[in-house]
Amino acid sequence: YLESRREATLADARRHAGQAKLAQARADSEKELRNQSLQALVLEAELLESKLQWDAALKLREQVAELAPDWFEARNRLGQLQHTLARFQVAEPNLRATVKLAANADEEAMALSNLAQLLQDTNRAAEAEPMMRRALAMAEQSFGAEHPDVAIDLNNLASLIKETNRAAEAEPLYRRALAIDEQSYGAEHPSVAIDLNNLALLLKATNRLAAAEALMRRALAIDEQSYGAEHPEVAIKLNNLAQLLQATFRLAEAEPLFRRALAIDEQSYGAEHPKVATRLNNLAQLLQSTNRLAEAEPLMRRALTMDEQTFGPEHPKVAIKLNNLATLLQDTKRLAEAEPLYRRALAIDEQSHGAEHPDVGFDLNNLAQLLQDTKRLADAEPLMRRCVAIFSRFASKNGHEHTGMKTVLANYRRVLEKMNVNEEEIARRVVEATADTVPHQSILPEVERLLGPATPVAEVFAELDRQNKLQGKPAIYFLTSEQPMAPYLDALLKPTAASLNTIGFSAFKNSANADAIVLYDEAIALHENNPDSQQLDLMIRMNRAAALRELGEVEQARDELRSLLSDLDNSPSTKAAMKGRVRHHLALCEWRLGDYEAAKRMSEESLDAYGDDPDLAPVRLQSEQLLADLNDNKSPTPLLNVDPQIELESARARYRARAALASLPTKESALPLLDQILGPAKSTKEVFDDLDRQYQGSTGWSTGGTAP
DSSP: OHHHHHHHHHHHHHHHHHHHHHTTSOHHHHHHHHHHHHHHHHHHHHHHHHTTOHHHHHHHHHHHHHHOTTOHHHHHHHHHHHHHTTOHHHHHHHHHHHHHHOOSHHHHHHHHHHHHHHHHHTTOHHHHHHHHHHHHHHHHHHHOTTOHHHHHHHHHHHHHHHHTTOHHHHHHHHHHHHHHHHHHHOTTOHHHHHHHHHHHHHHHHTTOHHHHHHHHHHHHHHHHHHHOTTOHHHHHHHHHHHHHHHHTTOHHHHHHHHHHHHHHHHHHHOTTOHHHHHHHHHHHHHHHHTTOHHHHHHHHHHHHHHHHHHHOTTOHHHHHHHHHHHHHHHHTTOHHHHHHHHHHHHHHHHHHHOTTOHHHHHHHHHHHHHHHHTTOHHHHHHHHHHHHHHHHHHHHHHSSOOTTHHHHHHHHHHHHHHTTOOHHHHHHHHHHHTTTOOOOOOOHHHHHHHHOOOOOHHHHHHHHHHHHHHTTOOOGGGOOTTSOSHHHHHHHHSOOHHHHHHHHHHHHHTTOHHHHHHHHHHHHHHHHHSOOOHHHHHHHHHHHHHHHHHHTOHHHHHHHHHHHHHHHHTOTTOOHHHHHHHHHHHHHHHHHTTOHHHHHHHHHHHHHHHTTOGGGHHHHHHHHHHHHHHHTTOOOOOOOOOOHHHHHHHHHHHHHHHHHHHTOOTTSOSHHHHHHHHOOOOOHHHHHHHHHHHHHTSSOOOTTSSOO
16 A cells, blocks of 8 residues: 555656656746655655664655654654654654644644653653643643543553552543543444553553453453454454463463464564564463473564564663563573673663663662572672662652562562671661652542542633623632632532533443432432523433443333433434434343344434434444344343342432532541441451452562562
């Protein structure tokens, strides 16, 4: 495809060149010729990149940027390629230039995001984060808070925050991105699979392995359904699920997934592609875990050679492969072979990421463990001390302890013990090495779990402004210093039909159907008192019926949707999306009740309602898939075996307790209400037993092979 585009562009360039000569090189023809020639060079560079011919592609991109120094795309693509090749020092000025060259908000947001990712990779997360937040804010301003492009920026920001070990802050961003894409595209879209995968990796990192596994399996099923069983996206999801299975010691289940992912990428990209190197490396590590070292070693060496050839010998990806191979050599007692590999990996990461990066800390730990194995404790001790200091400063800088901190501390203590240092001196040295550590525990996750996510400041003030204008009062920004703000905030922060509908939809997406129904009931009650939007009322009723269906009250849901459908068809202002969605939900009810013909009819009517509107493509895809399942006589997914009335009563009790908690006098105990909302507290023994079980099932083992 790229070859054909390049040839066509070159032909256009030659044609314009001939026209320019015939017209005695008119100025506009010369400009067109130049632009066509530059486009030909760009296409040539794309083709070379697709063939992994990085050096040749880089020269072409440098040539284009030199010929057109003010061309945003040329500088941006050059900087991205330099970033990919870990040539960070030359990439940075090009990416910084694109911020100034951006001609509009979209280009500026892209430039900021690309620059921020480079800063993140060079251990400058503090500089990168405000850029990512600015890019996110610009996307929200341009597209609205619920646009899929906003979900992309949320994922990028969440990944940075996660890397700085602020999982509690990253999680709501990942969940918001997931909710946006589910709402925009439908629950079975490939973009949703990406969001599920990102959230699952965070849950895995925070030791919520069962929840992570469920999301990974759902993401895998979506990609298999969307792309087919042999697609590279499927390989990614197979690989991640296999790593989780490996982490939970289900190695026999993990191995065929690793091998299938490897086969897919070899078939898709060819045997020498860097993605194949990653798959080889992961399979080799599993083989190493099952003590098949002779099988693992050639795979690791092949992966290392491939990355050296693709990225060059000084790339961080090469450092990863060096560390893994060195660990295998260490396990087979070939310590003299392993040591130079560890030292080379350390040098690469120091040069690429800087001396304070956590990857450098892990490199120091690995080298120190080898020195310990060769009885060079005096050489190992300063490396471990520096390693501990890196992770301590990480915690001090970010307010969160790094996940590797406990392991490296235990390894440092072990080195000191083997040096026959007494306990008092060990304690002193540990305190000295960790002097900069300032551990913090965020209360935000617990508050949000109890009260729901906080409303963004911009939305708060926009709502205040809207309310004040409706009441003929001055905007909040213009209140005098004598005027109290409390009445305005009190009115704003009370639940509204719209806010309860939003929270209910989130509960529904997390399969908390009874909680969703109670929230929708409260929203309907509030909306009856303030009937300012007929469309909102219709949406809440539709969402409530969908939750009823999934709770098991299918006939009731069907009857309510039929009544709603009548109201919709009699309302000329109802949008096509609403008419289509109600028919889709009604089709799902008929399907569950076994009336396939009625379900097919409703699915077809939903497709007719959507029409050809491109903005409705994601929901149209859901109706098309449902119609295909019906034509294939497939059965719907079984409902959970629960008593709907018991579930609803429990959900109502939780909601009443939450409402009571919001107005609880300070002298009264909150414990009974919290027990109703969260369930009774476990005993201390149960808590510690659970923690111990999670810890023993986690990967928190020291490099030396013993538990810290």
